[in-house]
Amino acid sequence: MSWPTSIAKGITDMNNILKGLQKDLLHLPRTHPKRRATAIPAMQALQAELGYLDDAAIKKITQITGLSTAEVEELATFYSLIYRRPTGRHIVRICDSVCCSMRGADQLLTAAEEYIRTSLGTVTPDGALTVLPGICLGLCDKAPAALVDGEALGPLNDASLKALLQRLQKED
Amino acid sequence: MEALLTRHLEPAAPLNLAAYQATGGYRSLTAAFDLKPEKIIGIVEAANLRGRGGAGFPCGLKWRLRGADAPSPRYLICNLDESEPGTFKDRYLLYGGPHQIIESVIVSAFALQAERALIFVRGEYAKGGNALNQAIQEAETAGLLGTNIRGSGFNLQIEAHLSGGRYICGEETAQINAIEGRRPNPRPKIPRPSTHGLWGQPTTTNNVETLINVPHILLNGADWFRKLGVNGGCGSKLFCVSGKVKHSSLFELPCGTPARELIFEHAGGLDEDRTLLGFLPGGASTAFLLPEHLDVAMDFDPIAVAGSRLGTGSIIVLDNATCPVEVTLNLMRFFARESCGFCTPCRDGLPYLTQILTIISSGAGRADDLALLDELCATIASQSFCAFAPGAVMPLVSSLKCFHDHYEHHVITGHCPFNETNKKRA
Known part of the structure; x- marks a missing residue:
């Protein structure tokens, strides 16, 4: 995952990231119904490289899917794993659903917010971290749990969470 | 009971194709290809395998209702998009043994004569999804997928779709919209997905846990499967x-x-x-x-x-150290957040319920709030478009009944009896 934004990376780079997906679309006419099905994989591919989808990335997806900007925006903002705002180099999603909440997730979120000294969902000034609350991550047997860059961690407590955030801040 | 579905799950390092085959994996393909598809559907029906995704609809009946004469291409969707709080079985299955899933999808697709299968993987399980993609490639290379699989004349392509991440994508028709790249709100149930599903073609959706039972049923028979259950239940x-x-x-x-x-x-x-x-x-x-x-x-x-x-x-x-009002409030927050927003009773009703519950939980509730909650729940459940809202109000309605004294305590005394142990987040 990288940061800064895709504007710095440039459109040519986006073509490169989407090369595989675009190749599959070459034989399809522009109005083919299956073209729009590429929208989600394309968003995921761009986001994996750029960290989030900026307006240029949305525009790029309209070009390859044939959807309007509004339609792509509708999809991008619907999904909780597609980010339309800058994210840190590391994304920590702390589960706040029922099992984790019964085991202290609410307190974890408060502790995380205190540690990062910025609100949940924003980027720390050093660009290292974004902490988000998340719905049940399917880690109820590890409650309270978090997903750190896609890796499952739990059970966490205030101390282990702080140690984790500290370690992530030092990492690239 | 001997472990059946979880026997070869290795979450630390899932078995590769060769190791999985060494444990007897993919044996059910031989059993399946020896049978006529309708015969397999009959066996699954006789086994009384009921849908494990939540609804409990008989799997064999679902397959039969699609019809053997459904026009091609026919699709099978394997639903691996669990987001239900408290549920993590699909995670074990995906991370522990992707080949078990692929084997199950192959024999089930054969029974349905579906030439395309999609495995809809929860977005949070992206790493498991990567391993699944590798396993699919392994199976393709070994000739377990593709055209004329093991000389049976049956063709099958499997693709994994990684979700963008929303609870509603687990709903059958919302999932079809999600795969098609549309806003994933549920579709009207008529025409049925079994005739007009993915890209307007016949589509059958099954939960991953339902499907992984099918190879065992084929290898050991319907009677054997039914007898696995106890107290009237069938299977594992x-x-x-x-x-x-x-x-x-x-x-x-x-x-x-x-x-x-x-x-x-x-x-x-x-x-x-x-x-x-x-x-x-x-x-x-x-x-x-x-x-x-x-x-x-x-x-x-x-x-x-x-x-x-x-x-x-x-x-x-x-x-008995947990406040049921607090737990119910957490559940309602979840549902209010995950409503897809397509229909008004659900989109506006669930946040309204959450708001009232928040007030009760904070101690500022009034006695008639409880009746209001009941009335709202009935209205929301009956007026909403899909099964999401009726499911969402179910814990609240029952919580009001089961834990009535706790609610009354909040409303009458103005504070939570568990206040010390349950610190609320604003």
């Missing part, structure tokens, strides 16, 4: 137990095992040996049950008779 079932228990985990047990055995034997009993207050038997969108229901068989019909749903078979345990 994956149960998750979480919440206030000592040993929260996934347990594979005979379908029909009572909750008492699950909670007190397998999950080691409650934290600090506290008293059981109640439990959700099948994930967040089911009704609360009380200690008096501990001996009800965890099977679709007995749990329905007790007033709840087996759902995903994921028990969430509440002890």
Whole structure:
């Protein structure tokens, strides 16, 4: 995952990231119904490289899917794993659903917010971290749990969470 | 009972193709290809395999209703998009053994004569999705997928779709919209997805846990499968137990095992040996049950008779140090957040319920708020477009009944009896 934004990376780079997906679309006419099905994989591919989808990335997806900007925006903002705002180099999603909440997730979120000294969902000034609350991550047997860059961690407590955030801040 | 579905799960390092085959993996393909597709559907029907995604619809009947004469291409969707709080069985299956999933999809697609299969993977399980993609490639290279598989004349392509991440994508028709790149709100149920599903073609959707039973049924027969269950249940079932228990985990047990055995034997009993207050038997969108229901068989019909749903078979345990109002509020926050927003009763109604519950929970509620909650729940459930809102209000309606004294205490005294242990987040 990288940061800064895709504007710095440039459109040519986006073509490169989407090369595989675009190749599959070459034989399809522009109005083919299956073209729009590429929208989600394309968003995921761009986001994996750029960290989030900026307006240029949305525009790029309209070009390859044939959807309007509004339609792509509708999809991008619907999904909780597609980010339309800058994210840190590391994304920590702390589960706040029922099992984790019964085991202290609410307190974890408060502790995380205190540690990062910025609100949940924003980027720390050093660009290292974004902490988000998340719905049940399917880690109820590890409650309270978090997903750190896609890796499952739990059970966490205030101390282990702080140690984790500290370690992530030092990492690239 | 001997582990069946979880026998070869290795979450640390899932078996590759060769190792999986060495344990007897992919043997069911031979059994399946020797049979006519309609014969397989008959066997699955006789086995009384019911859908494990929550609804409990008979799998064989679902397959038969699609019809053998459905026009091509026919699609099979394997639903691996669990987001139901309390449920983590699909995670074990995906991370523990992707080849088991692929084998199950192949034989099920053969029964349905579906030439395209999609595995819809939860976005949070992206790493498992990567491993699944590798396993699919392995299977392709070994000729287990593609054209004329093992000389059977059957062709199948499997693709994994990684979700963008929303609870509603687990709903059958919302999932079809998600795959097509449309806004994933549920579609009208007429025409049915079985005739007009993915890209307007016949589409069958099954939960991943339902499908992984099929190879075993083919290898051992319908009678054998039915006898695996206890107390009237059929087959093996994956149960998750979480919440206030000592040993929260996934347990594979005979379908029909009572909750008492699950909670007190397998999950080691409650934290600090506290008293059981109640439990959700099948994930967040089911009704609360009380200690008096501990001996009800965890099977679709007995749990329905007790007033709840087996759902995903994921028990969430509440002890007597947990405020049920707080827990219900957490559940309602979840549903209000995850409503897709397509229909008004759900989009506006669930946040309204959450707001009232927040007020009650903070101690500022009034006595008539409880009646208002009941009335709202009835309106929302009956007026909304899909099964999401009826499921969402189920824990609230039952919570108001089961834990009425707790609600009254909040409303009358103006504070939570568990205030010390349950610190609220604003």
